[in-house]
Amino acid sequence: MSELLEIGMPKLSDSMEEATVLAWLKQPGDRVKRGEPLVEVETDKATVVYEAEADGVLEELVVAEGETAQLGALIARLRVDEARARAAAPARPAAAAREDGGVELREAIRQALDEELERDERVIFFGEDVAIAGGVFAVTPGLQEKYGPSRVFDTPISELAMSGAAYGAAITGLRPVLEIMFGDFLALSMDMLINQATKYWFLSGGGRSCPLVIRSVVGAGGRFGAIHSQMPVSWLMGVTGLKLVAPATPADAKGLLKAAIRDENPVIFFEHKRLYSVKGDVDGEVVELGKANVVREGKDLTLVSAMKGVHDCLAAADELAGHGVEVEVIDLRTLRPLDTETVLGSLAKTNRVAVVEEGPLTGGWAGEVLALVMEHGLGDVDDAWRITTPNAPIPYSPPLEDAFLPGPERIVREVLQRR
Amino acid sequence: MTVETTSLETGLALDLYRRMLLIRGFEDRVQSLFLRGEVYGTTHLYSGQEAVAVGFASVLREGDLVACTYRGHGHLLAMGTDPEGLLAELLGRETGVNGGRAGSMNVVDQEHGVLGCYGIVGGSIAAATGAALSLRGSGSVAVAYFGDGATNQAYFFECLNFAKVLALPVVFVCENNGYGEYTPFEAVTPGGIVPRAAAMELRTTQVDGMDVRAVRAAAAEVVDRVRGGDGPEFVEARTYRFVGHSRSDPGKYRPDGELDRWRERDPLSVAASLLRGDLGVADEEVQRVESEVEAELDRIETAALAAPFPQSVAIPEFNE
Numbered sequence: 001m002s003e004l005l006e007i008g009m010p011k012l013s014d015s016m017e018e019a020t021v022l023a024w025l026k027q028p029g030d031r032v033k034r035g036e037p038l039v040e041v042e043t044d045k046a047t048v049v050y051e052a053e054a055d056g057v058l059e060e061l062v063v064a065e066g067e068t069a070q071l072g073a074l075i076a077r078l079r080v081d082e083a084r085a086r087a088a089a090p091a092r093p094a095a096a097a098r099e100d101g102g103v104e105l106r107e108a109i110r111q112a113l114d115e116e117l118e119r120d121e122r123v124i125f126f127g128e129d130v131a132i133a134g135g136v137f138a139v140t141p142g143l144q145e146k147y148g149p150s151r152v153f154d155t156p157i158s159e160l161a162m163s164g165a166a167y168g169a170a171i172t173g174l175r176p177v178l179e180i181m182f183g184d185f186l187a188l189s190m191d192m193l194i195n196q197a198t199k200y201w202f203l204s205g206g207g208r209s210c211p212l213v214i215r216s217v218v219g220a221g222g223r224f225g226a227i228h229s230q231m232p233v234s235w236l237m238g239v240t241g242l243k244l245v246a247p248a249t250p251a252d253a254k255g256l257l258k259a260a261i262r263d264e265n266p267v268i269f270f271e272h273k274r275l276y277s278v279k280g281d282v283d284g285e286v287v288e289l290g291k292a293n294v295v296r297e298g299k300d301l302t303l304v305s306a307m308k309g310v311h312d313c314l315a316a317a318d319e320l321a322g323h324g325v326e327v328e329v330i331d332l333r334t335l336r337p338l339d340t341e342t343v344l345g346s347l348a349k350t351n352r353v354a355v356v357e358e359g360p361l362t363g364g365w366a367g368e369v370l371a372l373v374m375e376h377g378l379g380d381v382d383d384a385w386r387i388t389t390p391n392a393p394i395p396y397s398p399p400l401e402d403a404f405l406p407g408p409e410r411i412v413r414e415v416l417q418r419r
Numbered sequence: 420m421t422v423e424t425t426s427l428e429t430g431l432a433l434d435l436y437r438r439m440l441l442i443r444g445f446e447d448r449v450q451s452l453f454l455r456g457e458v459y460g461t462t463h464l465y466s467g468q469e470a471v472a473v474g475f476a477s478v479l480r481e482g483d484l485v486a487c488t489y490r491g492h493g494h495l496l497a498m499g500t501d502p503e504g505l506l507a508e509l510l511g512r513e514t515g516v517n518g519g520r521a522g523s524m525n526v527v528d529q530e531h532g533v534l535g536c537y538g539i540v541g542g543s544i545a546a547a548t549g550a551a552l553s554l555r556g557s558g559s560v561a562v563a564y565f566g567d568g569a570t571n572q573a574y575f576f577e578c579l580n581f582a583k584v585l586a587l588p589v590v591f592v593c594e595n596n597g598y599g600e601y602t603p604f605e606a607v608t609p610g611g612i613v614p615r616a617a618a619m620e621l622r623t624t625q626v627d628g629m630d631v632r633a634v635r636a637a638a639a640e641v642v643d644r645v646r647g648g649d650g651p652e653f654v655e656a657r658t659y660r661f662v663g664h665s666r667s668d669p670g671k672y673r674p675d676g677e678l679d680r681w682r683e684r685d686p687l688s689v690a691a692s693l694l695r696g697d698l699g700v701a702d703e704e705v706q707r708v709e710s711e712v713e714a715e716l717d718r719i720e721t722a723a724l725a726a727p728f729p730q731s732v733a734i735p736e737f738n739e
Binding site: 124150153155156158160161162164165167169170171172173176191192195196199200201203204205206208241264265337 | 484486517518520521525526527529534535537538539542544545546547548549550551552553554555556561573574577578580581584585732733734735736737738739
């Protein structure tokens with residue numbers, strides 16, 4: 001048994017109406033996996049590669065290469081593998097999403113930027129190709145038109161100057177939001193961020209803050225290879241004075257980004273590239289930084305994760321329910337400061353905790369979560385472990401990369417093995 | 420603003436001389452306190468370069484912002500940072516400008532227009548570039564001080580380009596004292612410094628960094644243009660440090676006689692000659708200024724040494 005999934009022309013933003021198919025990366029009859037690049041489309045703002053939303057076989061192309069279609073119009077049909085359809089569909093933490101609607105996470109982020117630029121004239125936004133082109137992941141179209149080139153602007157490819165400019169602007173009255181295109185490029189911006197921005201509050205005796213936000217695209221699974229797929233959280237976990245935000249849903253992405261922009265401290269805001277197309281309802285609510293969210297309740301085991309890992313945990317929890325294991329899933333949402341209380345509260349109930357981190361085993365935040373568990377909840381612990389990526393660079397080839405990542409299958413397997 | 424480029428009004432000249440004397444005397448005391456174990460870690464003295472910071476600061480006004488190097492005591496004092504608070508900071512005392520949290524290399528004092536002092540070579544360039552984003556259209560300017568060594572950092576190339584592309588109101592002031600730490604700048608800076616800035620189409624100015632009158636005149640012209648919104652400019656001030664790079668450096672890499680030749684152009688002597696010569700200020704008047712500064716430094720040193728050490732760091736990790 002299988003069902004047909006209608007694929008619509010991706011809706012990049014409210015300000016666009018149509019897009020052109022540049023290239024189909026799969027042909028009818030091809031088997032596609034969820035997350036695999038499917039089609040390349042072009043708008044007047046940007047060229048974007050869209051990924052398959054589910055596993056299946058491409059049935060029919062409705063819009064040919066070179067043809068233009070209204071956003072949302074049917075462009076292809078995918079015959080979905082039903083057995084895997086449930087696990088493949090984007091998971092929906094809390095009340096955040098509908099199966100068939102809502103806004104994409106990328107649009108949720110654009111809305112947060114839009115609303116904060118509107119609300120506070122001290123907010124500025126800049127980065128490489130974010131203004132005129134609207135971002136290489138089509139997250140920020142239309143903002144420069146609305147707010148003008150003095151508040152939303154493109155920069156040279158100069159990550160160090162960009163982070164320095166954000167720092168200098170933040171300590172002199174502006175509230176800059178900077179996009180570092182790929183998180184891997186954060187390495188180039190580190191000096192200003194680590195050696196200066198996070199110290200200003202301290203050095204000035206609590207007199208002056210450095211309210212800057214760096215948005216950056218992170219994560220593997222997009223076939224971008226070893227140096228455009230990393231999860232640089234662990235590079236930054238040990239930096240005092242720096243907040244690290246890692247949303248999993250459109251609602252949280254919007255609410256947390258608004259909170260980050262209003263926060264008085266330097267904040268790195270991670271955007272997982274595999275979540276940009278995830279849809280969900282969003283509202284205008286600010287989501288407080290540093291608060292985790294219990295997105296599924298259960299009594300047998302606590303899975304703790306963030307970003308795409310939350311969706312993997314929820315898919316695994318569905319599967320594990322069939323094995324009689326009731327899993328509680330915690331979306332940390334902020335990785336620094338960590339919401340220890342929520343994790344310990346859940347542990348007291350389940351006595352077993354696994355932390356699912358997309359990132360190398362050694363030195364990651366999963367280790368920090370377990371350290372807190374051991375320090376503060378040792379008496380509650382029957383089992384505690386990490387499910388992470390290996391201590392190795394991220395491979396390019398699809399089967400290698402898929403095997404590298406801690407997806408639902410591996411989570412299920414490890415949980416059942418340790419039961 | 421217009422500034423006479425060839426002469427200096429006597430009262431102002433005396434003020435500039437007083438400020439340079441204060442910096443030199445301050446640094447002499449820091450050196451002595453260091454040797455007595457009262458200043459910790461390391462420290463980088465500004466002796467010899469006073470005319471640059473004092474000349475530039477003399478044309479800045481309320482709202483302008485500067486970013487300094489880790490050789491920043493002179494920049495701070497030129498901008499009006501309280502010398503007693505600065506010395507107390509170096510002594511690690513509670514009454515320090517930053518309560519003893521910063522020390523010699525990292526002082527922050529925005530109350531006097533100082534964004535900070537930057538312990539990473541070139542960091543000041545980025546700080547001023549970013550501040551200039553805030554200052555766009557205000558008529559105020561940001562000034563970045565940095566050494567010749569910083570012109571080999573990514574900061575230099577990225578930020579000059581960034582500031583030029585965005586037409587930011589920032590003045591990049593390279594204090595070329597001849598050495599990046601222990602290495603002569605000629606050995607590591609092919610093509611020289613000014614052509615690097617010129618390649619990015621910044622207007623460039625070279626000035627004798629030992630002559631406060633010349634620095635002030637050049638600074639006035641440059642700062643005036645940048646205030647007007649013409650975009651960033653670059654200044655190379657040729658100067659010399661009379662001491663080693665840091666407290667552990669006796670400066671033995673310098674060729675015989677080089678220090679002596681530069682000492683003949685000591686910015687204090689140059690300024691004193693100007694006062695006594697062109698401006699016809701009486702010896703007694705010059706000496707009165709000198710003894711007033713000495714007395715002030717005595718008072719500051721005594722007060723700073725008497726100040727208590729901080730008992731705790733009361734700053735939480737985050738500003739909530």
